[in-house]
Amino acid sequence: ALETNEHPEVADGAHAPSDDPPHVQVVKREAARRSLWFVHRAVDVAPSQRETPQPPAAAVGVIVDHQAADDQAPDVYHARGYAHRKRGEFERAVFFYSVAIGKDLRHFKALFNRGFSHDKLGRFDLAIADYTAAIGLEGRNAFAFYNRGISYDRKGDLKQAIDNFSAAIDLDGSNADFYHNRGFSNRKLGRYAAATQDYSAALRLNDKHFKAYYNRAFAQDKLGHYQDAVADYTQALVLEPRNANALHNRASAHEKLGNNAEALADFTAAIALDRANASSFNSRGLVRDKMG
Numbered sequence: 001a002l003e004t005n006e007h008p009e010v011a012d013g014a015h016a017p018s019d020d021p022p023h024v025q026v027v028k029r030e031a032a033r034r035s036l037w038f039v040h041r042a043v044d045v046a047p048s049q050r051e052t053p054q055p056p057a058a059a060v061g062v063i064v065d066h067q068a069a070d071d072q073a074p075d076v077y078h079a080r081g082y083a084h085r086k087r088g089e090f091e092r093a094v095f096f097y098s099v100a101i102g103k104d105l106r107h108f109k110a111l112f113n114r115g116f117s118h119d120k121l122g123r124f125d126l127a128i129a130d131y132t133a134a135i136g137l138e139g140r141n142a143f144a145f146y147n148r149g150i151s152y153d154r155k156g157d158l159k160q161a162i163d164n165f166s167a168a169i170d171l172d173g174s175n176a177d178f179y180h181n182r183g184f185s186n187r188k189l190g191r192y193a194a195a196t197q198d199y200s201a202a203l204r205l206n207d208k209h210f211k212a213y214y215n216r217a218f219a220q221d222k223l224g225h226y227q228d229a230v231a232d233y234t235q236a237l238v239l240e241p242r243n244a245n246a247l248h249n250r251a252s253a254h255e256k257l258g259n260n261a262e263a264l265a266d267f268t269a270a271i272a273l274d275r276a277n278a279s280s281f282n283s284r285g286l287v288r289d290k291m292g
Contacts, residue, residue, distance in 0.1 A: 074103040078110045081117075090117040108137045112144060119147070124155035142171035146178055153185050161185040176206035184215060192219040210239045214246060221253055229253040244274040248283070255287060263287050 081096030097114035100107050115130030131148035138144065149164030165182035172178065183198030199216035202209050217232030233250035237243060251266030267284035274280065 074100040074107050074110065076100075077103065078107065078113070081110065082113060085113065085117055090120045093117040094121070106137055108134055108141075111137070112141075112147075115147060115151070119151050119154065122154075124151045127151040128155070140171055142168040142175070142178070145171065146175075146181070149181065149185075153181070153188075158185045158189050162189075174205060176202040176209050176212065179205070180209065180212050180215070183212070183219075187215060187219055192222045195219045196223070208239060210236055210243075213239070214243075217246075217249065217253075221249070221256075226253045226256045230257070242273055244270045244277065244280070247273065248277070248280050251280075251283065251287075255283075260287050260291050264291065 077096045077100040081093045081100065084090075084096060085093035094114055094117045097110045097117065100110035101114065104110075111130050111134040115127045115134065118124075118127035118130060128148055128151050131144050131151065134144045135141065135148070145164045145168040149161045149168065152158070152164060153161035162182055162185045165178055165185065168175070168178045169182065179198045179202040183195040183202065186192075186198060187195035196216055196219045199212045199219065202212040203216070206212070213232045213236040217229045217236065220226075220229040220232060230250055230253045233246050233253065236246045237250070240246065247266045247270035251263045251270065254260075254263035254266060264284060264287050267280050267287060270277070270280045271284065
C-alpha cells in the first residue's frame with residue numbers, strides 16, 4: 001500500500017482555530033494500486049547521502065532478528081515499516097523502510113512510504129527527498145507529486161507546492177483533492193481568484209467535497225463576493241450541519257451584506273455548538289448593537 005496525504009482542513013475567518021489540525025492520512029487504495037504499476041523509468045537512484053537512522057530502543061529485538069536472517073527480502077522490511085506506520089510509530093516505520101531501501105535502492109514503495117513517515121514527523125526536507133527519489137523511479141505516479149506538493153506546502157514553499165500539485169493534475173485530472181490542495185496553496189499566496197477556480201474544479205469532480213465549498217467560500221469573501229460566500233458556506237453546512245466555523249463565517253458574510261437577522265441566527269447557532277468561542281459571542285453582540 002502507498003501512503004497518500006490529504007491536506008489539513010482549513011478553518012479560515014474570524015473563527016479560525018489557533019492551529020490547523022494535523023493532516024489526515026487518506027489511503028486511496030485502488031488509485032494507489034493502479035498508479036503503482038507504471039513502467040519503471042531506466043533511472044538509477046543514487047544512494048542516500050544521509051545516515052541510516054538508528055533503530056528505536058524498543059525495536060532492538062526486532063533488529064536482532066533482522067541481523068540473524070539478513071537474507072529476507074526487502075518487501076519483508078517494507079511490510080514491517082508499514083505495520084509500524086499503521087500504529088503511528090513513525091520513527092520505527094522510517095527505520096524499517098530504510099532497511100528495505102538499503103536492500104533495494106529502487107524500492108519505490110519503501111521510498112514513497114518513508115517520505116510519508118518523514119512528513120508525519122515534520123521532516124519535510126527528508127520527505128521531499130524521498131518523494132523525489134520515488135519520482136525518479138516512477139515519473140508518472142501522480143500521488144508522488146501530490147504528496148511532495150503537500151510536504152512543500154507544509155514546509156512553506158508554496159510555489160513549489162503549486163508546481164507539484166499541477167504536475168499531479170497533469171498526470172491525473174480526475175482527483176478532486178489535487179485541485180483542492182492547489183487551491184489551498186494559491187489561497188495562502190493571496191491568489192484568491194485562482195484558488196476559487198481550483199476549488200470549483202474540485203467540486204465539478206466531487207460535489208460532496210466539504211473543504212472545497214468551505215475554502216471557496218473563504219476565497220469568495222476575500223474577493224468581496226459575499227453572496228457567493230454565503231451560498232458556499234450553505235452548501236458546506238448541508239454536508240456538515242454542526243460545523244461551528246462554517247456557521248460563524250456565514251454569519252460574518254451575512255453581516256457584510258447587511259443581513260443582520262440572518263447573521264444573528266447563524267452566530268447564535270455557532271455559539272450553541274461551541275460555547276467556548278469568544279469571537280462568536282462578541283460578533284453576535286455587535287450585530288445586536290446594529291439592530292438596536
